[in-house]
Amino acid sequence: MRDKTKALLLSLFIMITITLIGCSNEAGGTENDSTQGQEWGEVLNISVGQQPGILDPALTTATATHDVARAMYETLVTLDDNYEVIPMLAESFEMSEDGKTITFPLRKAIKFHNGEEMTADDVIASMERWMSISAQAQSDIPGAEWEKVDEDTVAVHLQAPSAISLYTIAEQNQLPIIVPKEIAEEAGAGAIEDYIGTGPLKLDEWRTDQYIKFVKFKDYQPRSEEPTGLGGRKEALADEIYWHFVPDESTRVSGLISGEYDIILGLPYDNVGQIQDTDGLKTEIWPYGMEMLVFNKQEGTFADQKMRQAINAALDVESILYASFGDEQFFELEHGVFTPEIKAWYTDAAKDKYNMQNEDLAQQLIEESGYDGEEIVILATREYPHFYSAAVATLEQLENLGLNVSLELYDLATMLDRRDDPELWDIFFTGWNTQFIPQGYSFLDSKAGWAGWTNSEKIDQYLDDISKAPTMEEASALASDLQEEFWDYLPIINVGLFHNVAGMKENVTGFRNFIGPLLWNVGIEE
Incomplete structure (x- = not known):
């Protein structure tokens, strides 16, 4: 009798255990179909060029912060x-x-x-x-x-x-x-x-100028949907992720080749072929956003709209993109404020004002503006080589136009400080990642207070009308008018689209970019 009772209890225990395991998997747990049965390296080492100043992505628009904080x-x-x-x-x-x-x-x-x-x-x-x-x-x-x-x-x-x-x-x-x-x-x-967040990774250590260390958050509850964009199921496949700060590009490349790093972000365009030809390594190329020339519109030469229009009329932006990136696989000629995949906002409006290369029109606008040889200061930093190259190429084109132009080089932090003072500069280059509504571009908004000091009543009105539109159809219908005004007022010049490149080991799997690199669902397959 005791043996029968023990056998019955044992059977009941096994049934309960199986049921609990099944419920755990159905609820989302820590397993998912795409990674079951695979073995993952415990540590993932990623090398980047810039470190964040803060880890509060609600307070800053800096991509160096967002790229790491979105996993936390x-x-x-x-x-x-x-x-x-x-x-x-x-x-x-x-x-x-x-x-x-x-x-x-x-x-x-x-x-x-x-x-x-x-x-x-x-x-x-x-x-x-x-x-x-x-x-x-x-x-x-x-x-x-x-x-x-x-x-x-x-x-x-x-x-x-x-x-x-x-x-x-x-x-x-x-x-x-x-x-x-x-x-x-x-x-x-x-x-x-x-x-303290809810993401699949949690901060373990932050050593300034060295690295940020994340560890897997074991109590993370993923969603059940398939991964998509920034949502769906997310999983930390490595137990630890080191986000190494390595400003020197050659050091990052050498670290990838030697095996010190599993992934390097910001792979120099000149080294892409080298990594692609190295056994055990591969590259990933993905669209980032606009390369753009920013005008100081508060005071100085480019407070005059005609001078901004003159520069836009004269520039050969394809030459600038080639100077910046060297190969057309890393850039695209594109006039749109929005990229074609953002179908609700993409428009051909003002396409004729892009890459005009019309020196006669430029000279006419310069004369109408009353420009009298005032110095035009271009701010630049070597910490973003393609922005530096764009600045040098633009300097040469503006000098050929007969303008008095100088290039001032600074480290990134100093350049960012100087651009806050309208007396210290006229032009700088930067990038802006793909946005999904017009309000995402602060350079359009007079109220945003972003560097360059946009002040356009017409653009502000279009943004306001879009915000108040009760339906997406009504909001999208304003996109063409907004883009026409953008190319007339010229808060910036959209030089074109550029791509970012990452280098990584061949056994890195699941690496994706969507408005920046994603640190979940990526690991080293053993």
Whole structure:
């Protein structure tokens, strides 16, 4: 009798165990179909050129911050491969019939890196902080109020319906990250210093000028959907990820060839062929965004719109792109403020004003402006070689136009400081990654206060009209008018699209870029 009882209990125990394992896998657990049965290296070493100044992506638009912080922090909603809004920490979202309230049921049992569960109070505190510091939020959804509906639901109440409201809440310039309530309230308008998020990686160590070390967050709860864009299922495949700061390009390349690094970002264009020809290594090339010439429009030579138009009329942008990147596989001639895959906003408007190479028109505009030989200062840094090369190529073209031009070289931090003073420069080069609504480009917005000091009533009105459009059809219809005005006012010159390149070992799998490199679902296959 005792033997039968023991056998029955043993059978019952096995059945319960199998059931629990099955439930765990169905709930999302830590396994997914694409990685089951594979063995992954415990440590992933990534080498980059720039280090972040802060790790608070809600407070800065710096890509050096966003590239690492997105694996630590998450947002209510994000973007899929088609740049459409999808839920992340929200289970779903629902727009009211009048378009003025969006309700977000929250995912349950989501833990922060400190072990505490995320609550509606954390979400409200985080979103209210973001509203107070994000220029885009204040411009696109002014006066929006966040409400705790219940313990598992939040809502935002808009002053007026807006087709782009959800896109604003999925902003990628100043990320509306969700952090514990006490951290959001303590930071306020300042930088977060206690780095606690909900992402698949958590911060373990940050050594200035050396590296950031992340470790796998073992309590992370991935979504069940397939990975897409910045959303879907996310998994940390390596136990540790080191994000090494290596400003010298040759050192990064040598480290990849020697095996010190598994991935290097910002592979110099001149070394792409070398890495492709090296056994055991490969490259990944992906579109980044615009290479652009920025004018100082507050004072000096280019406060005059005709002088900006003169430069645009004269420039041979294809030559500048070749000087910057050396090979057309790394750039594209493209006039659009939006890339063709952003179908809601792409337009052929003002295509005739791109890459004109019309010296006669340029000279006419220079004469009409009254330019009298004033020095034109181009700021540059060698820390971004393709921007430096673009500056040198532009200097030569402007000198050939008869302008008095000088090039001032600085380290990146000094250059960024100097561009805040309108008395110290006239032109600098930078890049802007792909955006999914016009408001994502701060250089368009007079209220954004971005370097260059845009001040166009017409552009501001188009942005305002787009923000207030109740449907995407009505908002998209304004794209052509906005782009026409962009090429007339010229807050910047869109030189063209450029691509970024990463080098990596052949056994690196799952590496993707979407508005920057993604640190989840990537590992070293053993």
